[in-house]
Amino acid sequence: MRFLLSELRLIAGRRRNQAGLLVLIAMPVLLAVAVRLTEDNPRGGGPPGFIDQIVGNGVFVAFAALTFEITIFFPLAISMISGDAIAGEAHSGTLRYLLTVPAGRVRVLIVKYLGIVAGSVVAALSVAIVGAAVGAAIFGTGPLLTLSGTQIPLGTGLGRLALSALYVALGLCALGAVGLFLSTLTEQPIAATVALMVVTSAMWVLDAIPQLSALHPWLLVDRWPAFADLMRDPADYAAVTEGILVDLGYIVVFLLAAWARFAGKDITS
């Protein structure tokens, strides 16, 4: 427990993680201000999303921000944290001292992964909370217009926003498990970070090629944007449930891979 607290303090204390979180929560603010400034422009014809609803209800800033950040900003943040997890300690040489304490290899992996989980949850919730707050301040709030065209009360809407943020966080946890595995392969944290970004981008690309539709259900990112279905009336949980199963599958597979790799690895750094 003390070890986990120490790990969380270490992650939270790093300047670049603090800067990363600032960038993440700057997005909804930017979004809200941009929509406010262009309120009079003609709309429609743009990509589907929550942008058009923002003027009607500020809470949609949060949904729109989650949708935008899920493609690149969230994965980048998780890449940074998870790439650093093992490779960062190996690079600075502190890994050998952790292991001779002895902290236990499995224990180190667990604590490192819980740190990534905490980072994922904090990232997703921060964006949701800041988005809802800034949106409400600029555009006001009230009952939410669902994608189905009906209205749901504000309380229900906020509940669905919380669910959406947690769903996004779970997806990031799954990505973090891949990152943790990559981090056990190298002593260069930047290599693990870049590798995870390459993996993420490749999955988005593959997901966009219709000819590969057979592959899509197995891609981690395929159902990431599915939280939008929660804003239907009634909420549609089908795609989200599938997404959760895929996330859990990735978590199990890659945590096992990380363990298999790390448990017997020669630490020569």
Place this chain on the structure above:
Amino acid sequence: MPPSVAADPASAVADGGSGGAPYAVETRGLTKVFGKQRAVDGIDLRVPSGSVYGFLGPNGSGKTTTIRMLMGLVAPTSGDHDILGRPMPAELTSALHRVGSLIEGPAFHPYLTGLANLRRLDAADARSEARSSAARINAALERVGLEPAANKRFRAYSLGMKQRLAIAAALLAPRDLLVLDEPTNGLDPQGTREVRHLVAGLAADGITVLISSHLLAEIQQICTHVGVMSAGKLVAQGGIDDLRASQTAQLTVHTPDPTDALQVLRRAGVARLAADGEVVTGEPGRLAPERLVADLVTAGVRVQRFGIDRPSLEDLYVSLTGEGFEVRQ
């Protein structure tokens, strides 16, 4: 050629220390192969409990790889070992809990303070008590004299301070064994002396110390036992006095009566006698010098000068590991 006495570890290790396992570290045929290179080649290391064991060898002779295997960081290709009487890596956690280590120089998070770094390591130890954490950290910092710099960031530390912080980390919990890999590396003579003093103090507390160095002179004064590595092999091991005694002593007598002197000394049992003018030389072995002098004088040999020179450990070390400039095949 390595002296035969020293090459046999069993005969050289006399005192086993009291209580618990006779050896704080014991390896049997420990071997590590990297690719085609046998970095460590079947060594039988024996560190008696309570000893200060100088682990010597030139850079690249396999010392650090051995220490990494001892500490469970690197898996041996073959062979096994016990730490404090516990088999590794089966009982790694309970064994290493009593072991403090400094491996290949200090490594800490640069943007954390010295204190925060120690807190992190203490938190990582599942068996250390949270309640006594602050007291133990302070005691460790005090022991290495680093209290004034405790709240400075690690990156602002001088090399000597970094080294001392690493030793403090090794002392966070009560230890039975300290493994210090090149603790004086990169330190100025002042710092080297400080580390030596610190180690001597710890040893006086009854902690077994395994200290590696490529410089014999740095640790010679504090060691009770020595093991010498060369090209992956343990070429000598034993108590420092035994090793020293195993070195062939040289007797030199200056006398105007070399013929009589030769006769007397031969009768006394001195080997390899030779006379060159007024100088008689030989190998007295373990004969007492005062007896030889008495024999000479009683026989009426006029002695101008009498001396027995024992080669230093440095000479032994160099003879075992080479001058350091030749490349091993």
